[in-house]
Amino acid sequence: MASTLVDIVDATPIDRIADELYALPPAGFVAARDDAARRALDRGDKALARQVSALRKPTLSAWALNQLARLHASEYAQAVELGEQLRAAQEGLKGGVLRELGAKRRVVVGALVRLTEDLARDAGTPLGPDAVQQVRTTLTSALADAVLAARIRAGRLVKPVEQSGFGPLSETAVPTPAPRAPTSRDDLAPRREKKRERELAKAREDITAAKKGARDADKALAGAEAELTAREERAEELKAELRRAQQAAHEAATQVERARRKAAKAHDKLAAAESTMSALREQG
Numbered sequence: 001m002a003s004t005l006v007d008i009v010d011a012t013p014i015d016r017i018a019d020e021l022y023a024l025p026p027a028g029f030v031a032a033r034d035d036a037a038r039r040a041l042d043r044g045d046k047a048l049a050r051q052v053s054a055l056r057k058p059t060l061s062a063w064a065l066n067q068l069a070r071l072h073a074s075e076y077a078q079a080v081e082l083g084e085q086l087r088a089a090q091e092g093l094k095g096g097v098l099r100e101l102g103a104k105r106r107v108v109v110g111a112l113v114r115l116t117e118d119l120a121r122d123a124g125t126p127l128g129p130d131a132v133q134q135v136r137t138t139l140t141s142a143l144a145d146a147v148l149a150a151r152i153r154a155g156r157l158v159k160p161v162e163q164s165g166f167g168p169l170s171e172t173a174v175p176t177p178a179p180r181a182p183t184s185r186d187d188l189a190p191r192r193e194k195k196r197e198r199e200l201a202k203a204r205e206d207i208t209a210a211k212k213g214a215r216d217a218d219k220a221l222a223g224a225e226a227e228l229t230a231r232e233e234r235a236e237e238l239k240a241e242l243r244r245a246q247q248a249a250h251e252a253a254t255q256v257e258r259a260r261r262k263a264a265k266a267h268d269k270l271a272a273a274e275s276t277m278s279a280l281r282e283q284g
Contacts, residue, residue: 014048014051014052017036017048017052017055018055018156019155019156021033021036021055022055022058022063022066022155022156022157023066023067023070023155025063025123025124025125026057026058026059026060026063026125027125029057029058030057033052033053033055033057034053036052037049037050037052037053040052056158057158058157058158058159059131059134059158059159059160060120060125060127060128060131061127061131061132061134061135061138061160062138062157062158062159062160063120063125063157064116064117064119064120064125064127064131064135065116065135065138065139065152065157065160066152066155066156066157067116067119067120067123067155068112068115068116068119068152069152069153069154069155070155071119072115072119073153075111075112075115076112076152076153077153078108079108079109079112079139079142079143080142080143080146080149080153082101082104082105082108082143083105083142083143083144083146083149084146085101086098086101086102086105086143086144087144087146087217089101090217090220090221090224096228098221098224098228099228102221105140105143109136109139109140109143110136112139113132113135113136113139116135117132117135134160134161135160137160137161138152138157138160138161141161142161144214144217144218145210145211145214147207147210148161
């Protein structure tokens with residue numbers, strides 16, 4: 001591991017170490033992690049060593065997404081903002097806006113997937129078809145799930161989301177390490193730990209509720225989009241029928257005008273014939 005990691009172990013908390021480890025390609029993660037943990041032990045910091053050892057190696061697709069969030073933060077932030085707009089439109093039941101933003105989402109996700117592929121290839125670790133699909137699915141889910149979007153932005157994703165929507169955070173991101181126990185007032189440590197466990201339990205409950213809400217919202221969105229598509233298709237059919245009716249009316253009007261001109265000519269001929277007949281009678 002580079003000397004920068006030695007300095008981090010000496011002087012910085014677990015977050016800084018994790019940031020550097022998750023910037024590495026997966027092939028070098030384990031060796032670098034073990035080296036950092038060993039150096040922490042050499043320093044006598046057993047708590048930090050345990051925290052470092054607990055960091056999990058990311059999959060290839062998760063590592064690629066971490067690089068996207070790190071190296072192209074502005075592009076990723078724009079995608080997350082689009083996800084917020086989608087959720088707002090969904091809450092407001094704005095069908096037309098949803099359809100427009102949904103189409104834009106597909107374009108944005110596609111661009112981010114290609115960018116992620118380029119980053120991995122340039123790093124000498126190209127993504128296979130399965131990994132590319134995992135990247136696409138996870139990015140799509142991140143636009144629906146603000147919590148997942150924030151996890152990706154932190155650059156510590158461990159596993160991709162397996163299906164569009166919410167993925168289990170316990171498997172997709174590295175949990176925030178617990179702070180070091182203070183050297184004094186150790187009698188308060190069990191109480192703090194219990195409080196932390198209660199907070200974690202509450203956070204899990206909130207995440208579970210949020211997942212369900214997002215799944216329900218996704219279903220509602222899909223139904224609304226399908227209904228909108230059906231209504232738009234019906235509107236196009238009615239427009240086509242109207243155009244055909246207008247064309248038929250125009251043709252009928254043309255035929256009426258032709259018949260009117262023919263009738264006028266016939267009446268003119270009749271009047272002329274009657275006039276000729278009258279003149280002949282007078283001569284006789």
